Amino acid sequence: MSKSDLYRIVTLSASSASVRFETGSEILGAHFPERAIVPGSCLIETARELIEKIVDKPLYIKEIKNVKFVSVIEPAITPEVFFDFEKDGGEEAWRVTVYNEERTFAKMKIVFSYEQ
Numbered sequence: 001m002s003k004s005d006l007y008r009i010v011t012l013s014a015s016s017a018s019v020r021f022e023t024g025s026e027i028l029g030a031h032f033p034e035r036a037i038v039p040g041s042c043l044i045e046t047a048r049e050l051i052e053k054i055v056d057k058p059l060y061i062k063e064i065k066n067v068k069f070v071s072v073i074e075p076a077i078t079p080e081v082f083f084d085f086e087k088d089g090g091e092e093a094w095r096v097t098v099y100n101e102e103r104t105f106a107k108m109k110i111v112f113s114y115e116q
Contacts, residue, residue, distance in 0.1 A: 009050070016083060022075070047108065064111075066109040080100070094112070096109075
C-alpha cells in the first residue's frame with residue numbers, strides 16, 4: 001500500500017494524528033467502487049505507518065491482540081479521521097482509536113517488533 005495514494009497526513013504528534021483519505025485512491029476505487037470504503041487492513045497499516053513516524057524506526061506487526069471495526073469509513077462522506085495512540089505496557093504495544101467528531105470507527109491493540 002502506498003500511503004501517498006491512500007491518504008495524506010494532516011497533523012501528527014506523539015499521541016495523535018489526523019489523516020485525509022484520498023477519494024481518487026486506486027485502493028478505494030477497487031474496494032466497492034460504487035460506495036468506496038476504507039478496508040480494515042488499510043486502517044491497521046495506516047496506524048503502523050503513523051506510529052513508525054512517531055518512534056522514527058521501522059516497525060513490523062508482531063501481533064494484533066485486539067481489533068474492533070465499529071463503523072465503516074466512507075471517504076466521500078468522511079474524508080478526514082483522527083488516530084489516537086497510547087503506548088501500552090513494556091512491550092512495543094500500542095492502543096489505537098480511529099474516530100471523528102461523530103463516531104468511533106475502529107479500536108485496536110497492535111504489538112510491534114523492530115525486526116522482521
